Amino acid sequence: MLLTVEMLRHYQRCSRRAFLDVYGDPIGQDFQNDFRAKLQQDRYALQQTILAGRTYDKPNFPYGDWDAGANATKVLMQQGVELIYRGVLLADFGEAQEYFVETTAETNYQLPPGISLISRPDLLVKQPGQSIFGDWIYVPVDIHLGKRPKQEYQVVAAYHALLLATMQGVLPSQAWLMLRRPNPHYTVNLSKCLPQMQSVCLECIEMLLQEQEPEVFISRHRCNLCPWLNECYGVAKSQQHISLLAGVTPSRYQYLRSLGLTSVELLADADFTELEPVLGEEAAQLLICQAQCAIANQAMPLTSSTQQFTIPKDLLASPIELYFDIEAEPGLDLDYLLGVLVVDRQAKTETFHPFVAEQPASEGLIWQQFLDLVTAYPQAPIFHFCDYEVLTVKRLAKCYNTPREVRETILSRFVDTHLWITTTVTMPVESYALKPIAHWLGFEWRDPGANGQLSIYWYDQWLKTGDRTFLDTIIRYNEDDCRATHHLKDWLVNFLQDL
Structure with a gap:
């Protein structure tokens, strides 16, 4: 058995995934997730950005020949090169167990022979110290798109450190994470993470050896x-x-x-x-x-909530209603589409306004376009779903120096339909996200598979290819989100009035 970093990482998130990665039928996998592929591309791009201008070495070996990869990595370590990119760390479980810290009962756990451990840290950085190679050691570094040093990142970093010890004869005193921002450099506390890593490692191996499929749980x-x-x-x-x-x-x-x-x-x-x-x-x-x-x-109805909840009469009397939805790329702190559906109940018209940043630098322009539209209807309530729109308006107002009174006036008109739903009614849905609710109410998106993650992928493809089809698909999806919010709001008003 070969225990990889991917198996260890997946086990921390879901033991069933680690099991299926080994024993599952590949036919059951979805290999065509565009957003997942984009994340992999973004992580590689971040690695290249960090490596730009640096001199580094990479072990040369036939892919899949991990013994050759480990030997090539060890040669580079013996030479004392400053930086190793994607080195291979490989050890027999017994070798690695010699470096287990004596803080958990599992350190004497006996496993059958034939279990090997492998990892490929993004970087191995040379540092002063004493190892079998001389007066230097190597420290493992992983590069992640995340902004926080998640526990799973730290456990994997400790796994790198453990295998590195079998190669250089000494545990490094630390491991590092390089994150996107706001704090891009994080030092992993190995004295804390090594015992956690050992427990996770042993539990994962035991689960795989038993070949007992874990219970399903949809999260x-x-x-x-x-x-x-x-x-x-x-x-x-x-x-x-x-x-x-x-x-x-x-x-x-x-x-x-x-x-x-x-x-x-x-x-x-x-x-x-x-x-x-x-x-x-x-x-x-x-x-x-x-x-x-x-x-x-x-x-x-939620009895305790509906007894206290009344629909503001001015919302029901307003002849104009606005429905607001945003498409964003959190990794870039970019809101690239601000969509507003204007519903005129007197004229019986519905007009969708998509304000699109065709380039990231146009975010300020679409923000002003949004302000111009919503201020043209000063009495109209602005319906949205969840609090992301509120947070975004605050961010954009601050970023583009919008007067405080303008921002506060707009926010005072916001109505969170998600809050309405979750405080007044229970519904037979698997999740109180917009799609499950709207689907149960009979609303359908024109692109059934569209979602926020794919929107991010489509925008990335638009920037790379200039193919307008990607932008049109995003706009259509955003309009459907606005219309779904409208559908939900009308249903909820009728539901509560009928009680």
């Missing part, structure tokens, strides 16, 4: 970029797995399992006082109500 945040998502989702649907219920997080699921509440039916019949001690009264009632909605396949 939107963790699963979205996984190539096994469709495979796992199919399994979850066939099992009517409770993780498909909105609000069932991994930690909540473990608690529900401990109570034997492993199906939607059992949860729907549960007594909320049984869940209250850990989840709290509100969360317990919401989960039970969510299960009841799923069984009945109908929306239900």
